[in-house]
Amino acid sequence: MNVAIIGCGGMGHMHARMAANAGLKVVVCGDKFKRKADALAKKFDAAASDDCMEVITRPDVDIVAIATPTPVHTQYVVAAAEAGKHVFCEKPFGRTVHQCKEAIAAVKKAGVRLFVGHVVRYFQEFEAIKAQVDAGKIGRVGFIRTYRGGIMPEGEEMWFRDYDQSGGVTFDCVIHDLDWLRYMFGDVDHVFSQHLQRSTPETMDYSQTTLRMKSGVIANVIGTWAHPSGFRVKTELCGESGMIQYDSAESPIHAMSRGNAGAGPGMIVPSSPVPVSPYQLEWEDFVAWLYEEREPRVTAHDALEAVRIGLAALQSAESGKPVFL
Amino acid sequence: MTKIGMMSFAHMHACSYAACVNQLADAELTAIWDDDAARGQSMAKQYKTTFMADMKKFLASDIEGVIICSENVKHRAMTEAAAKAGKWVLCEKPLATTVDDAKAMVAACKKAKVGLGTAFPCRYAPTLIELKDRVARGELGEIYAASTTNNGSYPGGWFADDALSGGGATMDHTVHVVDVLRWLTGKEFTKAYCENGRLIHKNIHTDDVGSVHLEMDGGLIVSHIASWNRSKSFPTWGDVTLELIGEKGVIEVDAFNQKINVYSDKQMKAEWANWGGNMDLGLVQDFVAAVRERRDPPVTGLDGLRAVEVTVAAYRSVQTGKMVRVAS
Missing domain, CATH: 3.40.50.720 (NAD(P)-binding Rossmann-like Domain)
Incomplete structure (x- = not known):
């Protein structure tokens, strides 16, 4: 095709x-x-x-x-x-x-x-977390804290920095975690969120969101486009009989170059040296669906729900009130 | 030699404070009073001092300052009694479980012209002192946001009994970071929103995780996790972490991340052994100095009261489902 x-x-x-x-x-x-x-x-x-x-x-x-x-x-x-x-x-x-x-x-x-x-559903580290949770290793999960972001991306004509277009870090970046949390723990009941969305003197965004799932589970979701460099993902799940932690900073390869200092990024994509890129896995899942082999892991309805949660977070940050879905 | 007494060992921090008093050359642990006589006797033996079963006699003695480590709801009565007897007071956090109690304690000590300190040892943690210095030097410029945690393992006992503790993890683990942020920024808290509940531990009847959203003067936004979410298998008791987002940069602090990793077949659990400074020693040392010089300890009852106001507002938010004003 x-x-x-x-x-x-x-x-x-x-x-x-x-x-x-x-x-x-x-x-x-x-x-x-x-x-x-x-x-x-x-x-x-x-x-x-x-x-x-x-x-x-x-x-x-x-x-x-x-x-x-x-x-x-x-x-x-x-x-x-x-x-x-x-x-x-x-x-x-x-x-x-x-x-x-x-x-x-x-x-x-x-x-x-x-x-x-929604590629995070295909990331090996997030699939490993899901496998441990599904296997009951930490019992019933009650609390999750996620963290995602780094330097603010630029994009053509700096469109990421136009909050009306991108929705800032909450809507563009944290939506990965919003989708994954719903994938793991079901629908969200209500959302409370705070964010910066600053344009002066420095352009930066930072967001702090709490999701209350319909099951009662609480998730604290931090997103940053306020760091001077880098990109980091952290996830912590707390259950009745254990915990799971993931931190991308503990990666197996740390390379430092003497040249090229200070070069600005476009859009940062985390790289993990795995046999098959999660971006390829999502494409393969899509193609398998087109060939009627299986239903994909992400549906259009899931994507709509992620948008709904992201917009609720933005609305909460604007109003200072919890927003119910 | 400054004479220090201890009132109640209900809170496990009492053991550390007693050991600190014993380490100081210019202080002596003169006596222990405890409403649990068996506990008091055993602690007196452990810390090589006298147990006194009668609180009146204890307070009538020549002890100059007392360290109170009772269940949270008993702080007020003990502080008032000690103040009335003219003793300087260092009270375990949270200072009280209600704003009224905390105000009464501050007023009682003021009336009796004795000093009142709140046990916020984080102000003596070398990592947080370094953070304070960097912030004071203007490394961050204006601070816009902070994401913080005070996670811990489940303490059990009276901590999970609201009648004695005033609340669960949100009560226990909000005040330290609230105080650190006030100390760092010189700003006060204005608004609070909280989601909490019993989310981790079966068969307990109070909140074990609180996700607290706060605002400080000038719109500084804060997300704080107060929890007892560390599992028994986790390599340490918990943490205090802060990520500060400022105009000029970002500082990330994991206050007790001065550790060696220990893997012992005798334990069959990875452990983090901390080699950082003993922050409790600085706290106790400063209290003893305040007693000797008959002045307020550096971290005052008012600091304790301000932190109580934030915690109480968080619980009020849980009840109303709204972001609420922090009363002061």
Whole structure:
């Protein structure tokens, strides 16, 4: 099957590579900046265009992969569905619940399949945690604390720093943990959140969220785009008969370069030296679904719920009140 | 030689304080009174001092200062009795379980013209002193946010009996970090929101995890975890951690992460042996100096009261389901 990449930034490059690894062919790359489309297309000997709608409707395209800034995700999902293409959409699914619902309706009507890239469900370390919990190693889990982030990403035209577009660290970054917590511990009852979303004198965001799950379980979720460098993920689960801790800082390889000091990042993607990248695993899961082999680990409904929780956190931070889902 | 007495060993920190008094060249542990006579006698033996069964006689003696380590709800009565007898008081945290009790204790000591200190030993932890110095030097510029934890293992006994403790992990493990943040920033707490519950331990009847959201003057946001969530298999008792987000940078502190990893087949459990300084010694030393010089200890009853106000607001938030004002 042939893939079109829409949005040729950091995640566009990632998904092009992973789709190819999963046995698909990248045939065309679209980006409103032609230079970016060209740069990615060159790597895959694909066509390039700055007209994304034209890219989506090309007859040789079977799957559209969307890696644009969040607010325009669903307009491309809808266009792809209407053109009869299957869709891979980067998280967050959309910027509003309404957008997500429209997109789900469009894929349903068209009879195509939509997968949203909540990749943390495929990360080996998070799967290892799930396996231990499922095996009952720490008994019933009552409390979880998660931590994710580092330096604030830039992105084309600094779109991550425009909180109206990205939703800040809470909506763009912490949504990984919001989805994973719901995956592990079921639906959320209510959310309380605080965040910085500062633009002066330094642009930085930092967020502190507490989720109360319907089961009563409490999760404390910290997200940072306030660090001067780096990227770190920490997770701690406390159960009635034990604990599990994970900290990405305890990685097996620590490399320090003498050159290139002070180079700024685009979008930071954590690298873990594993046999198969979790980004490839999510693509393989999606492709297996397209070949009717199995249901995928993440559904469009899951992605909509993650958006709902993320928006509730933003609303709580604005209002100073808990928000019920 | 400054004469120090101890009132109750209900709280296990009493053992450390007694050992500290015994270490000081200019202080003596003159006597122990305890409403649990068997415990008091055994502690008197252990710390080589006299047990006195009668609190009146104990307070009428020539002891100059007392360290109170009773169950939380008894702090007030013991402090009032000691103040009335003209004794300087160092009271285990939390100072009290209600704002009224804490205020009464501060007032009683003021009236009796005795010093009242709250046992917040974190202010004597070398790591946190280093943090305080860095903040004071302006390394962070303005502090915008703090994410903190005071996790612990389950203490059992009266700690899980609200009638004696005033509350569970949220009561037990909020005040240390609240005091550290006041000390670091010079700001007061304005608002509190809390989710808590019995989430970890079966068959107990109080909260063992509290997720507390706070605001300080100027909008500084704080997320704090107060818990008894450390399992028996965890290599240490718990932690005090802070991540401070400032205008000019970030400081992450794991206050007691000065440890060696010990793997003993005799234990069959990995253990962290701490080699950092004994923060309790500084606390007790400063209390003894305050007694000798007849002045307030550096960490006062008012500091204890402010921390109680935050904890009480957290529990009020749990009851109302809203973010509430911290009364002061």
